[in-house]
Amino acid sequence: MKRVLSFLRALAPEQQVIRLLAASVLLGGLVGFIISLLQWVVLRALLESVEGLPIWAAAISPFFGLAIATLTLRTIGRGITPSTSDEHIRAYHEEAPYLSGRNLTPRLVAGIATIGLGGAVGLEGPSIYTGSVVGLKLSRRLRRWLGKDSAKILMTAGAAAAVASLFQAPATGVVFALEAPYRDDLANRALLPSLLASAAAYLAFISTPLVQAERVLPFAFDSGVGTAQILGAIAIGLGAGFGGRAYAWCVRRAKAIAADHSAFRAVVVGGVLLALLAVISNEAAGDPITLGPGVATIRWLLEDQRPIIMVLFVFLLRASATFVTVGAGGTGGFFIPLAVQGVLFGTVVGNGLESIGITGVSGNLWPVLGLAAFLGAGYRTPLAAVMFVAESTGGGAVVPALIAAAVSQLVAGPSSVATGQKVERTGLVEGKANSPVGNVLKPVIFTVTPDSTVYEFIHNLAIGQQLKTVPVVDGARYVGLCTVSACAEVERDKWPTTLIAEVVDRTVPPGSPHWNLRDAMVAMRKSEQDMLAIVGDDNVFLGVVSAEDIVRLEEIIAVTQ
Structure with a gap:
């Protein structure tokens, strides 16, 4: 019963x-x-x-x-x-x-x-x-x-x-x-x-x-x-x-x-x-x-x-x-x-x-x-x-x-007498992707300067903080990204004398705080990086958006949906 x-x-x-x-x-x-x-x-x-x-x-x-x-x-x-x-x-x-x-x-x-x-x-x-x-x-x-x-x-x-x-x-x-x-x-x-x-x-x-x-x-x-x-x-x-x-x-x-x-x-x-x-x-x-x-x-x-x-x-x-x-x-x-x-x-x-x-x-x-x-x-x-x-x-x-x-x-065609109609529904993740990237911008605690050495980066940040990619910042200005893979190409005995300025990746363009999250994801995919630096006027470094944070957001939404 x-x-x-x-x-x-x-x-x-x-x-x-x-x-x-x-x-x-x-x-x-x-x-x-x-x-x-x-x-x-x-x-x-x-x-x-x-x-x-x-x-x-x-x-x-x-x-x-x-x-x-x-x-x-x-x-x-x-x-x-x-x-x-x-x-x-x-x-x-x-x-x-x-x-x-x-x-x-x-x-x-x-x-x-x-x-x-x-x-x-x-x-x-x-x-x-x-x-x-x-x-x-x-x-x-x-x-x-x-x-x-x-x-x-x-x-x-x-x-x-x-x-x-x-x-x-x-x-x-x-x-x-x-x-x-x-x-x-x-x-x-x-x-x-x-x-x-x-x-x-x-x-x-x-x-x-x-x-x-x-x-x-x-x-x-x-x-x-x-x-x-x-x-x-x-x-x-x-x-x-x-x-x-x-x-x-x-x-x-x-x-x-x-x-x-x-x-x-x-x-x-x-x-x-x-x-x-x-x-x-x-x-x-x-x-x-x-x-x-x-x-x-x-x-x-x-x-x-x-x-x-x-x-x-x-x-x-x-x-x-x-x-x-x-x-x-x-x-x-x-x-x-x-x-x-x-x-x-x-x-x-x-x-x-x-x-x-x-x-x-x-x-x-x-x-x-x-x-x-x-x-x-x-x-x-x-x-x-x-x-x-x-x-x-x-x-x-x-x-x-x-x-x-x-x-x-x-x-x-797409014409309608009603303004404000959208083409179709977007899921929670896709809707979030349309929001300004500034809403999910994360300030970075750890950065590295161009005059630091590869040895300092490997021991203090890669091993000490378990970071694979770190923004390179000169004063307040963004320079590029420093990665473990780039530093690993330097011979170990040259780590103490090789500067970060010599291995920094300057080819990855930074994002703008006026972008939406979708733009940031596209930029990371094109550059094959899991991190995107966000800069303001005069290339002033503001923070980063990481693929890990986006994945975590998707997991949270999937659980709560």
Whole structure:
């Protein structure tokens, strides 16, 4: 009986894991409620009111939104940037992730004003930022209960909960939060907490009386898999890959413009351009569909059979509105704007495919494939894009969407609308290798001068201190390295008269304190030495980095990992 009880105890999760999962559920419920309130304020109370205004009033609304956002960030926010989801990614890659709770209110207000008054960006940016801050706050409050390593996990779980509740797509929230920090990898340590937080957030979101349970994208069909679907997916994937690459470049350029120009000029110029785009779209499409994140654009597209030239024109108008909003300092995200661009792009390409004889598929397939490919290429989150398609369509287009997203990644390059993404995870040792060499620089107690003799080096340092390699220093200046092997080549009876200056190895270049540890390891490998001297200005000797210390560091990390 005792063995049975011991076996059952071994199967049970550790107490700290159970606490972390319980905290994830609490976090998810809290974030889901906050996002439901945020969505109601932005999309229902503000944006729907703006869309109901006369065209002249609706057209100038984004100007006031940008003005409020800029003023809030510069006063209450004390000059902080409009970045939201980028801040989450930046914090994720820090050894000790930190997001200031004081910055949450100004960034939220800026996002509400930008999007609620018609800026062409998405609500997921402020939502992700909110979920991340709440997750970090909760981890700090419960640090004794959860342990010090819970911060990054709960921050990721909070971001997943925000996306899951906003799009009413729990699986998409999980995959997006795990995929967003890297272009070619996953932040998989937070998988289980993110799953629980997303599920709890979704349930909390749909349980509040402020919102209704509905799909963000109104598609539901079963496309099947055949030659037409595969060929169409490849064609759309190729086009969307290049399109997403160009879109990401334009977003980065718009961010640079916002940083380089005065806030007043950016708001005025941006407000005028957004007003013109709203008027043009209203005249051309019968609705100011450049306002807001873009869900209204999808409704417009599905209401009637639109001419392809008009769809292409709206594609350009929507993209321009997003770039102008970002360049004018607006606060928001790109998930829904990218998805909308993909739907429009897929519609245009799909019409071209049908004109050359690729037919026999559901009319909704091409927009959905465009969504998966364009969103995956622009954000470098192909799995999240496909999962979003699966949850939006009831799983009817998963296989073609996978093909389109995969093809788009092949041509998308390293571009992404999210700054701060890394290519892939680095292990603890590799991450340490990227740190400045000055962080691990070891002062040297034993050195030898050029006018010392080989006899003194052998007896006092090689034998007396068991040192194989010793830096040669003249006053404060580095000269080179003295090794046992070099001294051993001198005849023993000449040791007392042979100076170190005659055997010193001057061919090994010293390192700089501005190098990282990886640079030091490469230099030691090239010189075939197990020690590298580090010098400052005027060749002043500062200390050494040794291969032995690096190996010891790797062993320590391997044990503690």
